[in-house]
Structures are given as structure tokens and as C-alpha cells.
Amino acid sequence: MSSIHDKKIIIAGAGLVGSLLALRLLQKGYQVEIFESREDMRKQSISAGRSINLALSHRGIEGLKLVGLSDQILPHAVQMKGRMIHTLNSELLFQPYSIRENEYINSISRRTLNIQLMDAIEKWDVKINFGNRLSHFSPEENKFTFTTKGNLKNELVDCCLIATDGSNSIARKFMLDRSAELRMNYNQKFQDYGYKELTIPPGEHSKFLLEKNALHIWPRGHFMMIALPNPDATFTATLFLPFKGEQGFELLQNTSTLRTFFHKYFTDALPLIPNLEEEFFENPTGHLNSVKCSPWHYKDQILLMGDAAHAIIPFYGQGMNCGFEDVVVFDQLLDQLSNVEELFQQFESSRKPNADAISDLAEDNFEEMRDKVSDPVYQRKRALESQLEKKYPNYYSKYALVTFRPDVSYSEAMIKGRLQDEFLLKICADQTEFNDIEMMKIYNHLQSI
Amino acid sequence: MSSIHDKKIIIAGAGLVGSLLALRLLQKGYQVEIFESREDMRKQSISAGRSINLALSHRGIEGLKLVGLSDQILPHAVQMKGRMIHTLNSELLFQPYSIRENEYINSISRRTLNIQLMDAIEKWDVKINFGNRLSHFSPEENKFTFTTKGNLKNELVDCCLIATDGSNSIARKFMLDRSAELRMNYNQKFQDYGYKELTIPPGEHSKFLLEKNALHIWPRGHFMMIALPNPDATFTATLFLPFKGEQGFELLQNTSTLRTFFHKYFTDALPLIPNLEEEFFENPTGHLNSVKCSPWHYKDQILLMGDAAHAIIPFYGQGMNCGFEDVVVFDQLLDQLSNVEELFQQFESSRKPNADAISDLAEDNFEEMRDKVSDPVYQRKRALESQLEKKYPNYYSKYALVTFRPDVSYSEAMIKGRLQDEFLLKICADQTEFNDIEMMKIYNHLQSI
Numbered sequence: 001m002s003s004i005h006d007k008k009i010i011i012a013g014a015g016l017v018g019s020l021l022a023l024r025l026l027q028k029g030y031q032v033e034i035f036e037s038r039e040d041m042r043k044q045s046i047s048a049g050r051s052i053n054l055a056l057s058h059r060g061i062e063g064l065k066l067v068g069l070s071d072q073i074l075p076h077a078v079q080m081k082g083r084m085i086h087t088l089n090s091e092l093l094f095q096p097y098s099i100r101e102n103e104y105i106n107s108i109s110r111r112t113l114n115i116q117l118m119d120a121i122e123k124w125d126v127k128i129n130f131g132n133r134l135s136h137f138s139p140e141e142n143k144f145t146f147t148t149k150g151n152l153k154n155e156l157v158d159c160c161l162i163a164t165d166g167s168n169s170i171a172r173k174f175m176l177d178r179s180a181e182l183r184m185n186y187n188q189k190f191q192d193y194g195y196k197e198l199t200i201p202p203g204e205h206s207k208f209l210l211e212k213n214a215l216h217i218w219p220r221g222h223f224m225m226i227a228l229p230n231p232d233a234t235f236t237a238t239l240f241l242p243f244k245g246e247q248g249f250e251l252l253q254n255t256s257t258l259r260t261f262f263h264k265y266f267t268d269a270l271p272l273i274p275n276l277e278e279e280f281f282e283n284p285t286g287h288l289n290s291v292k293c294s295p296w297h298y299k300d301q302i303l304l305m306g307d308a309a310h311a312i313i314p315f316y317g318q319g320m321n322c323g324f325e326d327v328v329v330f331d332q333l334l335d336q337l338s339n340v341e342e343l344f345q346q347f348e349s350s351r352k353p354n355a356d357a358i359s360d361l362a363e364d365n366f367e368e369m370r371d372k373v374s375d376p377v378y379q380r381k382r383a384l385e386s387q388l389e390k391k392y393p394n395y396y397s398k399y400a401l402v403t404f405r406p407d408v409s410y411s412e413a414m415i416k417g418r419l420q421d422e423f424l425l426k427i428c429a430d431q432t433e434f435n436d437i438e439m440m441k442i443y444n445h446l447q448s449i
Numbered sequence: 450m451s452s453i454h455d456k457k458i459i460i461a462g463a464g465l466v467g468s469l470l471a472l473r474l475l476q477k478g479y480q481v482e483i484f485e486s487r488e489d490m491r492k493q494s495i496s497a498g499r500s501i502n503l504a505l506s507h508r509g510i511e512g513l514k515l516v517g518l519s520d521q522i523l524p525h526a527v528q529m530k531g532r533m534i535h536t537l538n539s540e541l542l543f544q545p546y547s548i549r550e551n552e553y554i555n556s557i558s559r560r561t562l563n564i565q566l567m568d569a570i571e572k573w574d575v576k577i578n579f580g581n582r583l584s585h586f587s588p589e590e591n592k593f594t595f596t597t598k599g600n601l602k603n604e605l606v607d608c609c610l611i612a613t614d615g616s617n618s619i620a621r622k623f624m625l626d627r628s629a630e631l632r633m634n635y636n637q638k639f640q641d642y643g644y645k646e647l648t649i650p651p652g653e654h655s656k657f658l659l660e661k662n663a664l665h666i667w668p669r670g671h672f673m674m675i676a677l678p679n680p681d682a683t684f685t686a687t688l689f690l691p692f693k694g695e696q697g698f699e700l701l702q703n704t705s706t707l708r709t710f711f712h713k714y715f716t717d718a719l720p721l722i723p724n725l726e727e728e729f730f731e732n733p734t735g736h737l738n739s740v741k742c743s744p745w746h747y748k749d750q751i752l753l754m755g756d757a758a759h760a761i762i763p764f765y766g767q768g769m770n771c772g773f774e775d776v777v778v779f780d781q782l783l784d785q786l787s788n789v790e791e792l793f794q795q796f797e798s799s800r801k802p803n804a805d806a807i808s809d810l811a812e813d814n815f816e817e818m819r820d821k822v823s824d825p826v827y828q829r830k831r832a833l834e835s836q837l838e839k840k841y842p843n844y845y846s847k848y849a850l851v852t853f854r855p856d857v858s859y860s861e862a863m864i865k866g867r868l869q870d871e872f873l874l875k876i877c878a879d880q881t882e883f884n885d886i887e888m889m890k891i892y893n894h895l896q897s898i
Contacts (some may be wrong), residue, residue: 184637186636188634317475
């Protein structure tokens with residue numbers, strides 16, 4: 001029986017989740033060794049505005065609070081208080097995420113966040129082994145090997161490895177190679193959609209050219225564009241298109257079809273993206289894939305965490321938040337359990353239903369964002385929910401449960417949220433205005449769900 | 450644009466599907482090279498009765514007819530005309546598969562079948578490269594490497610490879626390594642059940658100790674045992690148990706619990722299995738896993754076929770039959786298409802919905818075999834179906850559509866068969882006897898499905 005207190009913990013992957021986990025484990029006094037396949041991002045310059053931003057929300061903030069960094073990191077974010085819908089004829093429609101004051105999401109650069117976490121790790125006099133790729137695992141010897149580009153090998157024995165090496169996890173591949181032994185269920189799924197990142201630069205005097213405190217959406221039914229603000233007054237826009245068919249990437253092969261396409265569907269955005277052609281034809285087309293698997297651990301030797309265990313598509317803005325919540329839950333379990341394998345098993349038991357739930361919710365939300373947000377019934381439902389929130393501070397929409405209520409698990413939020421939506425959409429299909437008594441009845445029914 | 454007529458076709462895996470395919474391609478005049486990772490089974494002796502048997506049915510027989518081997522092979526099989534249900538108190542109940550004369554399934558040894566196919570291949574003066582494992586694929590050079598145990602390498606360039614290397618396909622792993630490029634969806638699933646093979650030897654004077662021409666089932670709700678006859682008057686019994694829980698493998702850890710378990714649940718079978726303990730504790734516990742994936746091809750370089758493309762669980766007895774049908778369909782497409790990539794795409798378009806259907810049907814059938822066959826309503830339904838078949842030779846049950854009607858695709862059989870079952874089970878829940886007029890109405894309704 002191996003105790004987590006006696007083991008060196010290897011963290012494979014110093015991305016957001018790996019860095020947060022490493023920092024927390026260092027704070028708790030564990031012996032930690034950190035490896036990262038990429039080079040140190042702090043030594044590489046990336047032009048401003050080209051960094052990808054993420055939506056940090058309450059579950060993720062809990063993770064930052066755990067390591068005492070939320071106050072230091074949040075000032076680097078831009079608050080997004082709701083969705084700004086851009087209609088086909090360039091009208092704007094604002095849908096607040098919540099009526100409660102502290103309930104907004106935060107656009108933050110992945111790079112900034114990761115650097116803050118890495119800097120905090122190094123204050124513990126621990127160095128991150130950059131440029132070291134997990135290359136081999138020998139279960140019999142309980143040995144992990146990391147290899148540098150120059151083919152230098154780092155071999156570690158009798159440790160346990162927590163794999164935070166992302167959606168293409170190498171550690172997960174090691175486990176897949178032992179599928180029969182583990183009876184490993186594994187499901188990877190690619191969307192028929194890809195994405196392309198585009199930049200909206202600032203106006204004169206560093207002016208934001210769209211409403212600063214909003215997540216902008218151009219919902220177009222089978223496709224959409226979104227844009228998130230950055231502190232430097234740029235926006236990072238992301239265009240989501242199917243690969244095939246009408247309005248698919250395959251038909252946008254030259255400047256003129258691209259321009260015609262943007263002119264028709266993103267009229268108000270077109271003048272804001274001066275480098276449209278270069279960016280569209282030079283930036284890679286991103287994929288959207290998800291992974292569900294089980295088990296998440298191999299004996300007491302490997303545990304998958306974050307995207308390595310449960311990669312999801314980005315449409316609920318919860319990938320990082322879910323990963324940070326993994327760390328919060330793992331931290332709690334560390335106080336209760338010391339047997340490594342039991343700890344790993346309990347972690348999966350606790351997190352797997354919630355990771356599955358947010359994955360399913362993210363799939364639903366893609367349809368919601370690209371299509372339903374512009375539907376009149378849906379819009380009436382959102383308006384009614386805002387009224388409910390105003391009148392009954394206890395009312396939480398599905399989005400608010402998922403995004404602002406870390407005390408409610410993703411799976412509870414999914415079940416409750418879906419039932420609420422079903423009920424409200426039915427009501428709003430027939431009726432546009434609600435008086436106080438009707439509102440009370442609606443609220444009472446929602447409370448009973 | 451590469452034509453299949455100009456290409457050497459490499460077949461990776463000379464199991465049942467690979468051997469049938471190779472033989473057919475040789476008959477059609479293609480240039481074929483065959484590799485098999487295992488050694489030549491004809492040079493290895495296996496004790497009689499220990500070979501695994503398979504249920505060969507009409508779709509599989511179509512494959513054998515295609516290469517002109519059905520008349521030669523079928524005499525090696527034992528006909529199974531229905532299910533013989535062994536109840537908990539050792540009563541026997543026979544459920545015929547069909548009332549029509551030529552509709553039975555054939556218990557045949559995997560080894561016999563494979564050897565016949567290999568022998569037929571070698572009549573074409575082609576040698577199968579045994580002990581050659583597919584070890585490397587370089588898409589840029591279009592190069593495949595096979596490696597022997599002695600580390601001799603066979604490199605082949607500018608060929609196309611058809612991977613019939615089974616449910617753990619190496620070629621599929623090469624494709625999975627290129628998941629993002631292919632946007633490859635992949636789902637592998639392990640049942641919570643394992644299986645153990647046991648032997649029922651012949652009685653005196655080579656007498657079959659159970660009804661010879663039946664597939665025997667001991668349905669026990671959450672677990673079951675089955676037994677298939679072999680020509681040497683043995684039966685190969687297979688015990689399917691959950692890994693965990695009551696009646697799970699984990700609780701059968703010693704001779705006495707095993708004997709008590711068999712005595713309680715398989716009273717009539719226990720005296721027929723003299724080596725129960727040795728076999729149970731020495732034979733490996735098998736896994737039951739399925740794979741669904743897409744795409745099935747990599748450019749014009751690799752095509753997956755048989756279990757490599759669509760491994761299924763064995764409960765419809767259709768794994769090999771489905772694989773043989775792959776070969777029949779591929780053979781037809783070869784007469785219509787020459788462009789390799791188009792051929793590969795069309796093959797998947799044609800086969801994928803049917804492979805998915807038989808996979809789903811096999812999952813349903815596990816529940817049917819271990820549980821429903823002993824349910825009174827289900828039994829009345831089977832009896833009614835036999836009556837219908839007698840009266841209306843055009844009536845085909847779901848099982849008969851899947852098993853005896855190669856002219857009906859698996860997906861059609863699934864859709865039609867499920868609707869029929871739903872309707873008949875509803876009727877049989879309320880009523881036990883049906884007069885001629887009622888039968889006619891039932892038949893007419895079934896025809897309209």
C-alpha cells in the first residue's frame with residue numbers, strides 16, 4: 001500500500017491545470033517534479049493580441065483562490081457581463097449573464113495566466129523542466145522517462161505521475177496501450193466544425209471598437225463568430241464554420257469568396273478586421289475535439305487530470321474552469337486519503353460524472369450560441385430569466401448554475417438547468433408578458449425542480 | 450489519382466477476413482502480398498476440442514460462395530437449428546431459429562476455416578508471410594514496414610494496405626496517431642463482463658452428451674453459459690460473468706465456491722465438465738470489447754476491414770459473418786470503381802451503417818440471451834413467430850433477418866426487426882392464443898412495417 005506522502009509526484013505538463021496543481025502541492029509540502037514538453041513561454045515573444053483568451057469564471061476562480069492568486073490575476077482580465085448578439089442586419093442585442101452584481105465572466109489571456117502560475121511555482125525554488133517530453137513508461141519498473149530535443153533522458157522511478165498534458169495526453173496513450181488490462185473505455189470525437197482566429201485591433205487612442213464588457217456573438221444558424229476582449233483593447237475573434245458544405249471552409253478558398261462571405265454574414269465586423277485575408281489564409285484551422293475515457297488512473301502510477309482525462313469543446317467556456325475544479329477536488333481528497341490508488345479512484349468517482357456533464361453541456365451550448373440565441377422564444381426566455389433573477393435573487397439559470405455556482409456540481413447543474421430550460425421555453429412559446437402572480441407561480445415551479 | 454489495378458495490395462492479417470479477401474483478390478487477378486503476425490497455425494498442434502468455434506450463417510456463407518469454397522467447408526460444420534434453453538431446474542426448451550428448412554446456423558472451428566482458406570490461397574502460388582508484424586507506416590514515403598521476431602524488416606513502398614488485423618489493429622493505431630489530420634472518431638468500449646471457455650467432452654462411443662444440433666444456453670439473468678457443438682462430439686462451453694459483484698469472477702476464487710456456484714446455477718452441466726476446476730482457473734478470462742471508428746481509410750494508403758474497422762461483441766454470432774460480408778461488398782465495389790481513395794470511401798459509406806447496426810444488435814442480444822429467452826412473454830412471442838413462419842413463409846423474425854437474409858442489410862434488419870419485436874411483445878403480453886383471423890391481422894401489420 002503506497003502512501004501519497006512518501007511519493008515524489010511527477011507532474012507531466014505545466015499548462016494551466018498542471019501549474020495550478022504543482023503550486024498547490026508545493027504549498028502543501030509534497031515533493032513535486034514538473035516536466036513540460038514545450039520551451040519556456042516566458043522566453044518567447046508573442047505579438048500582442050495574438051494570444052488566445054479564455055473565459056475565467058467562478059469555478060476557475062476557486063482554484064486561484066486556493067493558491068492565493070485570484071487577487072493578483074483577476075486585474076489582468078476584462079469583465080464580460082453578458083452576450084452581445086450581432087444580428088444579420090447589424091443590430092445589437094445585449095443578454096446579461098446574470099442580474100447579480102458579481103456574476104460575470106473574465107476574458108483572460110492563457111499566456112498571462114500560465115506565466116503568473118509558473119512564476120509562483122518558481123518562488124518555491126522549484127524549477128520547471130521545460131523541453132522535456134514524456135517518452136516512455138515502464139509499469140513493471142514503475143519508471144517514467146522524459147526526453148529532451150537533444151535526446152537527453154530523465155528517468156524517474158517509484159514516483160507517481162499526474163498527467164496534465166492536455167487533450168493529446170501521452171500518458172493517456174500509455175494507458176490505451178494497456179486497454180485490455182485496464183478494460184479502458186475511450187471515446188474521442190471530432191466536430192464537423194473547425195475554427196479560425198482573427199484579430200480586431202484597437203481604434204485610435206486604444207479605444208475598444210466593440211462594447212468592451214461583453215462576449216460578442218454573431219449567431220448564424222449553422223455557423224457563428226465570437227469575439228472576446230483583451231486588456232490591450234483588441235478583440236480575439238473566432239470564426240466557427242463547418243468544414244464542408246455551404247458556408248464551409250472548403251468553399252472559402254480565395255480572397256473574393258471570403259470577402260463576399262464576410263460582407264454578407266458579418267457586415268458590421270468586416271471593417272474591424274483589417275488583416276482578414278492574411279489571417280484567414282495563414283492561420284491554421286483549429287479542430288474541435290472531445291475525449292471521454294475511463295479509468296483515469298493506472299494502478300498507483302498514473303492519474304489523468306484536466307483535458308488529459310476529459311477534453312471538451314469550448315462552447316461553455318468551462319475547459320480550464322473544469323480543470324481548475326479538478327485541482328480543488330484533488331486538494332480536498334488529499335486531506336482525506338493517503339493510499340495512492342484509493343485517492344486516484346476516488347478522484348475519478350467524484351469528477352467523472354461532472355466532467356461528462358460539462359462535456360454534454362458544451363455540445364448543447366454550441367447549438368445555443370450559433371442558433372438559438374437569435375430565436376425570439378429563446379430571447380423571451382432569457383428576458384424572463386433576468387426578471388426572475390431581479391425579483392427572486394435565489395433563481396439561477398442553467399448558465400448561471402454552471403458558471404457562477406461552484407457549490408453546485410456540473411451534473412446537478414445539468415439536470416436542474418435542463419429541466420428549467422424545458423419548462424421556461426414551453427411557457428415562453430405561448431406567452432410574452434408575465435404579471436406578478438404568474439411570475440410567482442413560475443418561480444415556485446422552478447424551485448420545485 | 451491512383452488506380453487499384455496498378456497497385457500492389459498488401460493484406461495485413463491472414464485471419465478469416467484477411468484470408469478470404471486475399472483469396473478473392475487473387476482470383477480476380479490483383480497483385481497481392483499477405484502478412485500475418487502469428488506463425489503458421491498449420492504447423493502448430495492444438496488439442497482437439499479446444500479450438501474456438503464460430504457460428505457461420507448466411508452472410509458468411511455468401512463470402513465462401515464468392516470464392517467457391519462453401520461446398521468444401523460446410524461439411525466441417527455442425528448444424529445448429531435453434532436455441533436449447535436449459536432452465537434453472539434443468540428443464541429443456543427448444544426455440545427453433547426458423548421454421549424454414551435451410552435456415553440454421555453452423556458451428557465451425559475457427560482453425561479449420563482459416564486453414565481451408567490459407568490452403569486455397571497457396572494454390573495460387575502465393576506464400577503468406579507468417580511471423581511478420583506490421584511495425585511502421587510512413588505516409589510521406591507511402592511505406593509500410595513489417596518486422597519478424599528476428600528483427601528482419603520487409604519494407605514495401607507505393608502499395609495500398611488493407612488491414613484485416615483484427616480488433617487490436619496496428620494499422621488503426623497508425624491512423625489514431627494521425628487523429629487530428631483525419632478528424633478520427635474513435636470509440637472503444639469494454640463490457641463489464643468477461644468469459645471463460647470450458648470443455649464438455651464426448652460420451653462413450655463419441656456420443657454428443659447434449660442435443661447435437663442446437664446452440665445451448667443457460668440463461669441466468671445477469672449472467673449465462675452457452676455451448677456450441679464440435680464435429681468431434683465435444684461442446685465448447687463459454688461462461689459469461691460480470692467481473693464484479695455477486696456471481697462475478699471476483700468471487701469465484703477457489704474450487705469450493707466454483708463448485709457451489711455451478712451446482713446451484715448449472716446443475717445439469719456440472720457433471721458434463723470433468724475438468725471444470727483446471728479449465729476455470731487455468732484458462733485466461735476473456736474480455737468483450739467493441740470498437741466503432743471513422744474514417745476507415747487513410748488517403749489511398751490504408752483501408753480497415755473486418756474487426757479492425759468494427760470489432761463487435763459476439764452475442765449475435767455475426768463478427769465473422771459481418772467481416773465476410775465486407776469482402777463481398779468490397780468485391781462488388783471493385784467492379785465499379787478503380788480510384789483507390791474513392792473505393793475506400795465508398796466501402797465505408799456502404800458498410801459503416803451496417804457495422805454500427807450489427808454492433809448495436811449484438812449488445813441487445815446479450816441481454817436477450819442471458820435474460821429474456823427465459824421470460825414467458827418472450828417465449829410466447831417466439832412461439833407466435835414460429836406459427837407465423839409456418840403460415841406465412843414470407844415472415845422473417847429479427848433474428849432471421851439478421852442471420853438468414855444477406856439481401857437485407859444489417860441496418861434495415863435492425864430497424865424492421867426492432868419494430869416487429871416491439872409490436873409482437875406488446876401483443877404477447879396480453880394474449881396467449883391467436884386464431885387464424887388474428888394471425889392474419891398480425892401478419893398484415895408486420896408486413897406494413
